[in-house]
Amino acid sequence: MDHKRKTDFTMPYKSSGIIISGTQYDRRQKLTPFQKAEIFHRYMTEAVSQRQLAREYGVSRRLITFIVNPESEERNKELLRENKAKGLYKYxxxxxxxxxxxxxxxxxxxxxxxxxxxxxx
CATH class of the missing domain: 1.20.5 (Single alpha-helices involved in coiled-coils or other helix-helix interfaces)
Structure with a gap:
């Protein structure tokens, strides 16, 4: 039995040459600066929860928290650095x-x- 794939193109095993960053196929959650400003404004002026905003924009509630309270993101990064230094962060x-x-x-x-x-x- 012949198990070789029959293809008319060369598919590299390493996919570093295949760029999807910034295309419609990039699956990372991203918000534009305008959306971030809009989220911050709506959270501060309207009676809308972080969970509602997260659902509406298709991102995590944690990301919304970091947008409306930037100090929490800095604190979180600092705690991660400290835990890594102490050997508590398990990769x-x-x-x-x-x-x-x-x-x-x-x-x-x-x-x-x-x-x-x-x-x-």
């Missing part, structure tokens, strides 16, 4: 590896479907 290597693998497969699938192309270079 989950298996979870990170699985996330990278899933992202690479996602990019390869988009490439095979012809939705994105390889970056030159």
């Amino acid at each position: 989950d290597r298996k979870k990170h590896t699985e996330n990278i693998r899933n992202h690479r497969r996602y990019k390869q699938r988009l490439f095979q479907e012809g939705k994105i192309i390889l970056k030159d270079g």
Whole structure:
């Protein structure tokens, strides 16, 4: 039995040449500066909760908290630095590896479907 894939294109195993950042296929949650300002204004002037804003904008409540209270983000970053220095921060290597693998497969699938192309270079 022949198990080789029959393809008319070259698909690299490493997906670093496949760029999806900033495209419609980029799955990261992002807000524009205008949206951030709008969230801050609405939270301060209207009777709307952080959970409602998070649902409306399709982001986490934690991100909304960081927008309406920037000091909490700085405090959170400082606590993370301290915990790393003390050795309390446990980096989950298996979870990170699985996330990278899933992202690479996602990019390869988009490439095979012809939705994105390889970056030159």
